Amino acid sequence: MALTKADIVEKVYSQLGFPKDKSFQVIESLIESVKGSLASGDDVLVSGFGKFCVKEKQPRKGRNPATGESTILPARRVVTFKCSERLRSRLNGKKRSKS
Structure with a gap:
């Protein structure tokens, strides 16, 4: 099952206690920022992801x-x-050694 935008909004709402309308605005703003950067040709780096x-x-x-x-x-x-090395290790069930 895919994680949807509605699922992300629900997690922000339940874990951070933001009202649902504010949670939606935060996620929508984040996604629009990412789309805008990509559309202008810039890369988007999310550390650890x-x-x-x-x-x-x-x-x-x-x-x-x-x-x-x-x-x-x-x-x-x-x-x-x-994907980052940290995410790759997590996907493969390996603990990352500290360097």
């Missing part, structure tokens, strides 16, 4: 699977995510 990066994709050859016709797919920007 990971890094969202904007990558430029070059135009490339493609093919329409229905007709088999070749086409050129335009250049585009995509968002990638690289």
Whole structure:
């Protein structure tokens, strides 16, 4: 089951005691900040979680699977995510050694 925005708002509401409307505003503001940074081409780093990066994709050859016709797919920007070592260790059930 995926964690939804409503689930995050509920956690902020229950764990931090913010009213639900304020919890929603906090989460919405956070998400808008992240989207704005990514849209302007900036990376978003969340320590202990990971890094969202904007990558430029070059135009490339493609093919329409229905007709088999070749086409050129335009250049585009995509968002990638690289998780932190701390998160990777937690996902794999390993304790992180202190360096």
